[in-house]
Amino acid sequence: MSSDNGPILVFLGPTLRLAEAEKVLDAVYLQPAAQGDILLAAHAFRPRAMVLIDGQFEDRPAVRHKEILWAMAQGIVVIGAASMGAIRAAELDEFGMIGVGLIYRWYRRQRLSRIPAPDDAVAVHSGPAELGFLSLTESLIDLQRTFSVLMRRGRITPAERDQLTATARAMNFRERSLSAVVEGAGWLQDRCKGLREEMVRQKRRDALLALSNAPRLVAERESTDASHGWVATNTFLRDLEAGGIDSNLVNTYKLNP
Incomplete structure (x- = not known):
């Protein structure tokens, strides 16, 4: 035992x-x-x-x-x-x-x-064990939490939160990243840097x-x-x-x- x-x-x-x-x-x-x-x-x-x-x-x-x-x-x-x-x-x-x-x-x-x-809300694409399973993408749950927090802080509007969330949900977990979601939503990439600084790693x-x-x-x-x-x-x-x-x-x- x-x-x-x-x-x-x-x-x-x-x-x-x-x-x-x-x-x-x-x-x-x-x-x-x-x-x-x-x-x-x-x-x-x-x-x-x-x-x-x-x-x-x-x-x-x-x-x-x-x-x-x-x-x-x-x-x-x-x-x-x-x-x-x-x-x-x-x-x-x-x-x-x-x-x-x-x-x-x-x-x-x-x-x-x-x-x-x-189940794929927590999934990420990662590197091999030799690299410590380094995360190469962001999870849907982290992205959703980030967009919700940004909305509450007034950094994005409710409509923008919904747009970003819908874009992230439509992606395969192997492709989800903040920059990919921003691009998929039709936003300019210069907005990505500011959003990344406030990323919620739930x-x-x-x-x-x-x-x-x-x-x-x-x-x-x-x-x-x-x-x-x-x-x-x-x-x-x-x-x-x-x-x-x-x-x-x-x-x-x-x-x-």
Whole structure:
């Protein structure tokens, strides 16, 4: 089972620079999580908690709900924020996953709405691991927050806010950037510099909030029994094996030692 003295693991990518994160929380930092990574990381590090911020979803299947539920069944506290973590926390908070930040709350509110929030609202195109997953585009959520703040400050009109937001939403996440949105809306590029200086990095804010609060949240959750039952499904086991992961790992941690 998870150890009270085990480390906190953080799955981090383009949302926050590693050097900045390390100043906030002493943890083991891993690459953005994909299918099977939570299972493998649990066996490798025997952590007391995991903080899911960034996840992969293009070259590899996204981290599955089932493996997060598996981790929590082992007594591992799981926190989600900012990006993929916010999405999974909004989907699994009723099962014990802890969500942190504005983006998590936004996804939670939108979960049962007539038009759910799109997953790609937090997606960005990033560089390779060798470059620290440097973000090459802006997320839709950061752009929307920026346009709303600029409108409240009187820097742009409500009509301009709506125009910029609609332009950003129509773009593929691999192409979204402030300059591309400004150009797509038919604005002169000289307006982009002024807007960029007031860019709202909501994903970064939420990630920092999750990291700074992680020790307290973990301690609070460890003092209560928030675990839920976990049952493997054939589909989940087949998916693991298709990804080259030994499905027997789900039975050799705590549930069936």
